[in-house]
Amino acid sequence: METLQNVLNTLGGIVWGPFVLIPLLLGTGFYLTIRLGGIQFRTLGRSLRHAFVDKNEAESDGDISNYQALTTALAATVGVGNIVGVATAISVGGPGALFWIWVTGLVGMASKYTEAFLGVRFRVTDSKGEQSGGPQYYLKRGIPGTFGKVLAFSFAIFAVIASFGIGNLTQANAVAANLESTFGLDPWVSGVLMFVLIGSVLLGGIKSIGRITSAFVPMMIVIYVIGGILVLILQIDTIPAALAMIFTDAFTGTAATGGFVGAGIMLAIQFGVARGIFSNESGMGSAAIAASAAKTSHPVRQGLVSMTQTFIDTIIVVTITGLVIVTTGVWDVGREAAGTMTADAFSAALPGEWGGTIVSLSIVFFAFSTILGWSYYGERSLESLVGRKGTIPYRLIFTAVAFIGATVQLELVWSFADLANGLMALPNLIGLLILSGLVVRETNAYLKFDPKLRASTEEVAAYMRAQGSDWK
Structure with missing residues (x-):
């Protein structure tokens, strides 16, 4: 077991190291940013409005609203990495690592747009009448021949594995550990609670997940952000020096x-980019699975909505964490203290036990929401391999695994899932580069027709008929 652990650690270090995923993820983001004309900068305001204000997609095809698709993806993305991952990056790479996290997030918005666009563009209707999409579909349907099928199969296999590890075991363990340290709750009790809560949500499928995350995710982000803003207000005189x-x-x-x-x-670049990618998952392909279920009249619209997820995750939540750590001066305590660094920063600024409690509860909420989001990613990836017959068994096993994660320390599984999480990105990034021409062409055409994203569903349908498009 020790030998296998060392092998997994070595392979994970190579995949997530400075010569494989980091340059490929960052390079793809830069490439797509250039080809799409800086779409994340010129359309951000419209995209945020369409995600949170507009209600004109209710009659479009899909299973959940574009807002619910966004919150489902946010549920899976805004997790422990936003708290502990940022602290780890700064504890190793220094405060400068936060700058490279920002860079990763900004160019990653173009990657997130592209994969969400493709998820909707190549989605299919399954035997139950629900929408299924993501890299496991657009790689196979968009890239002809055996190569596309191999890429799609590889992504699906690694996504299923990652859903049980990064998306379940490690998150459940974080929930149980924080409930025990903050409230003295026995891990077995936490495991039973998660078994019941997760099981009851998953049995309802994506519509149930969408309803829960649409109410739950904004609340958990707002609580954490308000706590961070209070810290920054109390430390306002240190902010200019921290930014410098x-x-x-x-x-x-x-x-x-x-x-x-x-x-x-x-080192600042390496850890900033690695932790930035780990936090916002841009280029990983996972968010495209949730985007594919959205009610939307055109792939461009959902791509722009999904793009805001990276903005919220990195530019808002991660920035709050990073600035709190730097302004309170706890960033230089050493790598060994990275796990508690964010909690220490909040506690240093807020009175009594408020700081530690806010961070502990945020970790619990973030981790639990990640489990819900990743359950859907894994389920849809498995469905692309074995069909709908694998859905119910997957949900039951996934729910049971959450109980195991809460009660058992599984370092080997953590390492294996971390490797799988990296490997699922490789076929997706290759696909984004190959299909980028189609994305650019159709994006430019649609935004010329509807630059303000104000067209009605009927107007978009008429435009699609005039284009001779058969994306549905």
Whole structure:
């Protein structure tokens, strides 16, 4: 077992290292940003309005609203990485790592747009009349021949594995650990509670998940962000110096201080990019699965809505975490303290036990929501391999695995799932590059027709007929 653990750690280090996923994910994001004309910058305002204000997609094809699709993807994405992952990046790469997390998020918005567009563009209607899509479909349907089928099959296999590990076992363990440390709740009790809650939600399928996340996710993000803003208000005089340190250290590295051993510019880039990708999942292909279930009249519209997920995750939630850590001065305590660094930062600024309680509850909420989002990702990936007959068994096993994750420490599974999480990104990124021409062509055409995203469902349908499009 120890040998297998070492092998997995080595392979994971290669896949997530500076020569495979990091340049491929970042490079793909830059490439798509250029080809799409900086779509994340020129359409952000319209995209946020369409995601949270517009209600004109209710009669479109799909299983859940575009807002519910967004919150389902946010549920899976806004997780422990937004709290512990950011702290780890800063504890190793210094404050400058936060700058590279921002860069990763900004270019990653183009990747998220592209994969969500393709998810809707190539989605299919399954035997139950529900929409199914994601890399496991658009790689096979969009790229002809055996190569596309191999890419799709590879993504589906690794996505199913990752759903049980990164999306379940490790998250359930984080919930149980924090409930025990904060409230003294026995892990077995936490396991039973999660078994019941997760099972009751999953039995209802994507519509049940969409209803829960649409109410639950905004609440959990708002609570965490308000807590962070309160900290920053109390530390407002340190914010200018903190921002100066973040931008300076991003290009010069950070000298050793306190428990921090020092870091050069490459370490800041490596950990900033790696943790940024781990947090917002842009380019991983996972969010495209949720986007494919959305009620939308055109792939461009849902692509723009899904793109805002990365903005919310990285530019808002991650920024709050990073600034709280840097402004309170706890960032230099050393890598060993990364797991509690965010909680220590909140506690240093807020009175009494409020800081630690907010972070602990946020970790519980973030991790639980991640389990719900990833359950759908894994289910749809398995369905593409074995059909609808695998749905109910998957839900039952997934629910049972959450109980196991809450009560047992499984380092080997963590390493295996981390590797699978990285490997599922590889076929997706290859597909995004191959299909980028189609995305650019259809995006430019649609935005020329409906630049403000104000066209009605009927007007979009007429436009589609005039284009001779058969994307549905």
